[in-house]
Amino acid sequence: DRPDPITGAIVEGPVLDPAINAFTAYLRVPLRHGMTPGELALYHARAKGLKLNPRIIRMSGWKRDMWYEQTGLAWVAPSPNLRTVDAAVLYPGMGCFEASNLSVGRGTAMPFEWLGAPWLDSAALLRELQSGAHPGVEFMAADLTPDGDVYAGQQCRGVKLVVKDRNIFRPLEIFLRLFYALRKTQPSAFVPECRGLERMTGVRGFCALQETSSADTMIEYFRNGAEEFRRARSPFLLY
Template structure:
């Protein structure tokens, strides 16, 4: 298997002429784990700037944060922080960098609310407006490319955890998503499509998840330590919109959830649902930071027993509905934590892409039909672009 960045390293001319900016972080490595930026320079690429996303160039910052570094000690290149930067300010950043093309190389997770793909989208919009070429050095989707879950985002709930109509679990690579966004959304926002090129992964099959590839796992962010975390994340990330801990501040983020009010009823109630490919273990834990830091919590660990049938989004939605039924006076939602501008809407609405899930759970309705994905993406205009209908 050869990633897009490995193909670019072998042939820097794939990025086209001119000065290159690399959108990257600590996941931007070659298959032998050499950092891509110095490797590209050694290979003769005309790399002049680096651009970092949420969590920063080196991935040291927690969610909602980035790093303050202005230069990369390994290459001496200037570092431009793109997090919380958009619109005219992002256009100015691109122009100030002096790049002729941006190369995007970040490891995505395959869930709509993972922000790296929206860094990609925002930069594509700015690239279209400023005349900068955009190159995606593609990587495999660690959840595979055969399954999608959850509804398309309603544009009324667009935010940095979802800019466009994409399912919660989208089943696309970054390159496929870039083609979709460039064909359907970027022209509406920027006035024209970006000059886009995708350097595809060679050797990836859509049925392959992260562990089926021969690529080393580099944790994409501080709370995504293993492929097992990624497998549950499209569902349990929804707990960020609740008053339960989603396991941040522990060694098993997103695999465990809990709250001070959860008791011995939760795990057996979930077991009674007979959800496929998953078991729930009753546990207690104390987060060291984030929600309920320092408090003893009770909850469950999500043990995936069969990834082929496990549906993370449906599983998490069933968990939310069970919590509302068992603990109606304690379970609750929370506002966006550090949302854009003055955005204090319920964070669950931004994560889900509408208010339908929150309203269904609060009303005691069955929310599981909301998890059904849209029709599978179709080929667009005979080109290699996947579009949701």
């Protein structure tokens, strides 16, 4: 087995809607499931009704509330753009913006720790964000020019996210706060890709739902889904 690098103690997001089925969205778990690969194998076998009895070689010394640095293991990027543990912490939320016309920092020195675009009014976005409380994270203006991927070679105004306290920071809730702030400050310029957001969040009709619901209502929906999954995963936890 292997550790969950962003702890196995925190669960975020609703369980994948059964109507959504794609290469990257096929198992009914939340975006941040808080499970190890071995635990996921056990859950997957049961959820899919597979006639399997996976044998998991358990880790020794790992606890659910451990962040990856606390394991003493060297960080090896699981993807070229997940270069730090902080990027992995931010990824469940920031990755959702790949289903939009924003850059999430691919082609820069801080992928998934920044978002921006040539059209972004970062000052207006920061003002909107600063009107509310966002536990565990700070925002700052940062202009970058990606050398690849979205907006390659174009100067982008943007916002960098600095995680101050991982234990209270919730990346999916920050995604929702950012999403609503963007829709409020630049409703014409910000263009979400709704089908992609369904796959990213696991929420069928995400765009339509957010148009009729407040950010607080959506966050409560995400929290309720996470609590439902926390109970469902319990029989499969090994640690």
